[in-house]
Amino acid sequence: MSEGAWLWITLALIGSTTILTRGSFIIPGERARLPAFAHRLLRYAPAAALAALIAPDILLDQGAFDPINPKLLAAMVVIAISLRSRNPWLPFILGMGVLLLMRKGLGW
Amino acid sequence: MNDSFKAGAREGFFAFLPLSVGLVPWAIVTGVAMRSIGLSPLEAMGMNVIVFAGTAQLGTLPLIATGAPIWLIVLTALVLNLRFVIFSAAMAPVFDGQPLQRRLLSSYLLVDGVFAILSERLLKHPDKHWRWGCFIVPSVWCWALWQAFALVGVLGAGVMPSDWSLEFMATIALMVMLIPMTATRPMLVAAIAGGLGAVLLRGMPLKLGLIAGIVIGILAGFAAEHWSAPRKGASS
Structure with a gap:
């Protein structure tokens, strides 16, 4: 493992990537503006990024494609609940409930 | 603190509150993970405060654990954080008319959840005091929650049940953000x-x-x- 001073230097550099990326357009302010074309493209960024973070977790098992697995079924429940109910807590309760039931109850 | 700031703060906080619950297990899991590769409690909390980005933290831990070269660790963190360039460009107009120190603070605090839930209403609102309240209050709340529950994980590492799949709460939180979009x-x-x-x-x-x-x-x-x-x- 990285030790002592090197570890803290590493952590500071990792932290600098957080500030640099998050501040890339916020810090320069009015002086930096994306062209309108880029803005139209970027409207799709959050949805694409969230899906790209979610999909590997619910479609893969140990790095291999697995179309029927407990996480995917729990995700289906979360989608169904989110589309039908405005209650913000239900997706967490039912999603985890389904996953734990299958993992612990059925030993999947 | 004028009324407009308070109105924005109230709307932002209550819109973000349900989602921030999904952060709790993620923070705990991250705290446990940092200790599990051999970081001391001080180093783990240092990382949590300095980096303040769950994906980059969890993604670089295996590299730190194996003593990977520093450039590879930093490049991996940069790649995992690249999506924030997109968020930053989209969010920049929200901070029009704000001084540099607020922009710096906001850059440190900007996270996926606040962007996903609040960016649309932030960009639509014409009052900069309202926008500042609506951004900074849920963001500080999110920071405090992240630090507090990471500390729970750091101090409780070893006692937590590791087979409860609690990390899946993070995926549910991401889905709750995505579906309305x-x-x-x-x-x-x-x-x-x-x-x-x-x-x-x-x-x-x-x-x-x-x-x-x-x-x-x-x-x-x-x-x-x-x-x-x-x-x-x-x-x-």
């Missing part, structure tokens, strides 16, 4: 293409499959918008 067809196309792209390209080195998936999703959404627009015009 996909109400229009181009957005849905962007999400499906981005998700499948990330899955199919997972073999790319340095987690670049994630970035490639995001780019594919953006282009697919844009293409869907382009192709559906003339038809909509013709039918109306």
Whole structure:
């Protein structure tokens, strides 16, 4: 493992990537503006990024494609609940409930 | 602190509150993970405060654990954080008329959840005091929650049940953010293409499959918008 001073230097550099990326357009302010074309493209960024973070977790098992697995079924429940109910807590309760039931109850 | 700031703060906080619950297990899991590779409690909390980005923290831990070269660790963190360039560009108008120190603070605090839930209403609102309240209050709340429950994980590492799949709460939180966004067809196309792209390209080195998936999703959404627009015009 990285030790002592090197570890803290590493952590500071990792932290600098957080500030640099998050501040890339916020810090320069009015002086930096994306062209309108880029803005139209970027409207799709959050949805694409969230899906790209979610999909590997619910479609893969140990790095291999697995179309029927407990996480995917729990995700289906979360989608169904989110589309039908405005209650913000239900997706967490039912999603985890389904996953734990299958993992612990059925030993999947 | 004027009334406009308070109104913005109230709206932002209550809109973000349910989602912040999904952060709790993620913070705990991150705290446990940092201790599990051999960081001391001080080092773990140092990382949590300095980096303040769950994906970059969890993604670099295996590299730190194996003593990977520093450039590889930092490059991996940069790639995992690249999506924030996109968020930053989209959010920049929210901070029009704000002094530099507030911009710096906001850059440190900007996270996925606040962006996903609040960016639309932040960009629409004409009052900069309202926007500042609506951004900074949920963001500080999110920071405090993240630090507090990471500390729970750091101090409780070893006592926590590791077989409860608690990390899945983070995925549920991401889904709760995503689903309302996909109400229009181009957005849905962007999400499906981005998700499948990330899955199919997972073999790319340095987690670049994630970035490639995001780019594919953006282009697919844009293409869907382009192709559906003339038809909509013709039918109306």
